[in-house]
Amino acid sequence: MPGIFGFICKQGGDRGANEVLIRKMGELQAHTRGYETQTYAESWCGLGLIGLPVPGEERFAVDQNRGLAAAFGGFIYGFQKLSDDLMQPTTRKATRILDIYANDAVSMPEKLNGSYNAVVIDLRNRRMTIANDRLGHWQLYFFEDNDRLLFAGEVKALLAYERFSRELDPEGVYAYLNYQVHLGDTTFFKGVKRLPWAHQIVVDNGQVRINPWWEWRFETETSQTIPELVEEGHKLYQENIRLQTHGAKHVAIPLSGGLDSRMVLAHATAAGLEPETFSHGPKRSLEMRFATRVAKAAGIKHHRIIEIDPAWSYEYAERFTWLTDGLVNINPCVLLGVTERYGLPPADTAFLNGLAGRTAFGYGYFNASDISRTLTREQKLDRLRRSLVGQYVDDNYYRMFHPDIRPKLKERYDAAIEADFAQYEKVSDLFCHQRDLFTLQNRLKRRFDQIDVNRFILHDHFALEDDRTLDFYIKLPPALKAYPIRTLLIEGLKQKFPHLAAVPQQHSGVDLYSQPSKWRTMLKGYGRRVAYYTERLSFGLVNIRDMDTYVHYNQWYRTNRKLREFIDGILLDPRTLNRGYFDPAGVRSMLAYQKRGGNTFDELAMLVSFELFHRQFIDRWS
Template sequence: MCGIAGAVWYDERKALSEADLGRMTHVLRHRGPDDEGFYVKHLAGGNQPECGVALGHRRLSIIDISGGHQPMCNEEETLWIVFNGEIYNFRSLRRNLEESGHRFTTRSDTEVLLHLYEEKGLDFLADVNGMFALALWDEPRRRLVLARDRLGEKPLVYRCEPDRLLFASELKALLEVPGIGREVDPEALDAYLLYQYVPYPWTIYRGIRKLPPGHFAVYENGQLKVRPYWVPDFSHEERPDWEDAVEQVRELLRRSVELRLEAEVPLGAFLSGGIDSTIVVGLMQQLATERVRTFSIGFPVVEYDETRYARIAAEAFHTDHREFCVEPDAIKILPRLVWHYDEPFADSSAIPTWYVAEMTRQHVTVALTGDGGDELFGGYPRYWAIALAEGIHGLPFWLRWVFHERLWRWASQARQKSFWGRVRRFTEALHLPVGERYLEWIAIFNSCRRWALYTPEFQDCLAMAHPERFFLDTYARVAGRDVISAISLADLFTYLPCDLLVKVDIAAMAHSLETRPPFLDHHLVEYAGKLPGAWKVRGRRGKRILLAAFKDLIPPAIQTRGKMGFGVPLDHWFRGPLAELARGLLLHPRTIRRGYFRREAVEKLLAEHQQGRWNHSYRIWALLFLELWIRRWIDGEESPDLEGFLTPASQTL
């Protein structure tokens, strides 16, 4: 796993010097501590425009440790590549290329990409199975190709200016280039408060974009064209024989795990004790010749601790298991999260993910994960809830009216954390179409709450903003499917790449740990994505076909356990130890002067949470992370004094 950065320019005044490139790669050293490489060249005019190119690379050595130095070139030194990721099927691709006459000088998967491009041009990714972000420089054509893997496991950001294109694995690398502005994009900030992340193609900065998953970009003659290379058609379901489907799911996932065991360094797995990670570890142990190393993180608060289930799975598979019990320290970890995540990111499960990655890296360099199983096989409780709501929506009008009115009367006075508080939230959105209803449920700040939060001046900046379109447009592509399939597939292309995969990639790479999620093999995704939703969710139980495929592998206690989120007790923190921090930072005159939020709206939010009337913990966390991000990346405050906002008692958190 690696970090990449570079540029192509057509105006010498915008040339990237070796010193600039060195700074860009230096801030990515956590992604690749083992090696560093550069390629910088100026090309004279003639039949083509004069231009320059700079490619930089930081390497975490996983495959061909001694021979995989980058930037890497072909034999004629006409093609150069910097690559972040792993190509799992590189051995079979290499054999095919060798049969076609290609000769290799390394054992690296990176070199396979160069020869695939020689063979197929811009179609070179069609048969690639992997996770990656790459930049390939075609010198004869003076063409730069950027590409990102199908599901968005590896990040890639870019800035296209007149006569120059800059790219990097992380935003912080682009900010090392002289003259790059740090102006916050109001529409991106608005989207962040809706989703708890900034969705592609936005970044938090004006003028900087994320390359979407499954896309590549071609920069040639000063023009940038971005287009998809993978567009799976999930608009219609397929219904094979049930037993055949069960066997196919089992074989596709087994093959995916097998491919992801390729490494020349110590390898293990995250084991939460949930269904997905248990299946992955069970398959690993079946395929391995020695005991698999597994890692779990635990917390003193019982409702956030899954180690008892992880222990059941570890004992069933006889893994070399390690558990770590930690007391999350938000004061210590927040500044580090703000630096590594580059832009506002409010998924608080980044905290336990950070800890498990930190502990795991002490023993292995690669870890397999269970990411993607919930989206692909209907694992979230909200999927059966959306199906229930749709069933109610199909009742005769008078029954719907009675149901809504009765429940609303009972639930309207309930506290949000109570059962009836959840019922109130459920009924509030019943009148909306499916996509909008689901978006209302998952929103951190829905449109009404955001508009009430914003100052009139900031509202004026958002007159044309419609961040809801990011999810709704994705949902519209699969809206013809059953409701469970449509919603889960929409999550697969929005929530998964923008939140979950970002969370894991940044937390893991901060500790130079490579993670590999077998559920995201595109062959498995293409097959499972077409299966009926009823084969995945029945009643309140999800992952029906997955459980059928691996019933012999999953211990009974794990098969029947409920879904547990991977989180921290934010609700408690913001009523107790972090209450003063939140109030001190969010109501600080410096924060209010930014002009984004009305002071009285923030005060109301904090008061309602403190009094227990509403659980605003996720909203408070989103605002807190945003303010700390602004202080670090916009104001340039490298070491914020968080303890200065705390009472003496809260400093023991």
């Protein structure tokens, strides 16, 4: 996604050639007319920044007097652990990074508070330092060979390098086909890695070092009461909402029927802002009805529902693949259609996105039963599989793949999860912390961050989140963070925003002062089973949409001829089948099952995504 990019040559080079390379890297990331690009090149390095301008803010600086250059992508909300003069707010943020680096190059990353990737080049000593924040929401990829190290927020920028091999990494391929997501720092390409959270890359005298500058620790739990924590969180959120919207002429909030976006809206209005809210989905769906009620209770003057057109699921598929580097399923491509219909001036709008969730709102990716030190290895592995939404993987699923690929996929399914999980076992002896970090990395960062296409079009902030809210999250006792209890989120709404707590939420159907009905939950589950079997027994002639959700891919496939032709046309294309990944008979069987009332569109879309990746990132550059 937009941000910093560049390279450093290990043994020198040609300035003219480097200027061409840095320009081409930028061109591959130029997705909208509103982007601005700044570049700088020497005979041994290149540095670039691309994206929407932040009015009045310096994000790229070259200081020839000090022999330093700096740039950052994402957002820096402030500075910390510095002398008073360097703590003062400034619009010249790139220059401030140079000041911090000049004083203490080693600890520079920990002095920046925000969600960012930053780079500093020491022009005199030919040294480069690249760092990201503690959660690493803004992805940064890097590639190294014997001649240079290249980096960018989008893998496609690396294709500008003529010696980039485009050789696929089997581990990355197997992970994607098994979980629809890449684990850890892997990508499809061999040699291309994603920078882990809170890491820095230092290139000095041709040597590359990659090390963490901060590590997770759950050593001290707070003894504060719930009211005290609610008050502390409230103050942090109020400060952050002001930092994230500073200077913006428009504030936009995507509003669902749930609680995360409701909390964002509550703090925006409490801060005196007049946000515009948007919800997307069928107007008569339960989520849209509750979202509209929340907007009305908050006194929102401009609330708009954007109805999703099923045609978007194929009209935006190829562009979505290109933007996201083909690293995720194309299903969320409909969000491009939503984003393009906000009708807001991109550079002047602060988009407060609750998608990052959880760590900002005080609850984790685990439930109460995970707060344990005695789970067996198999029990842990089973819960990690569910964290990846991988429970659909069975023999029927593997029949879609070529017989030569099946045993490799099965062999790597548990082995890859265990290998990645090992690093989190060292952080804490409680499984809840281990599962939380594993899921933050592999579900939030590698899936949700990747599908967040708002970042290509708007100034997209992870609402309410910064270093201080992360510290706040870490100190909370696990019992308060367990899902779906979400103690602090719910108590915060009840104590500070009772008018919004009184509106039912989509998940339970009741307000926060009432207990959800077990009968309602049972009836919803029963209704879904009845709908599924009705569609199956009618061989797909009857299609029942679940109005609790805003997308109905399985039904769209059966009722929208063009979508069906798009999916079938790609998967049955000889070019696709001749790659050797998919089994023709297995693919035809899955397509027939889907036509007859099945619910496997997600798996089929994953195969389509994989093929579109090949066409855009392999075939196109061969």
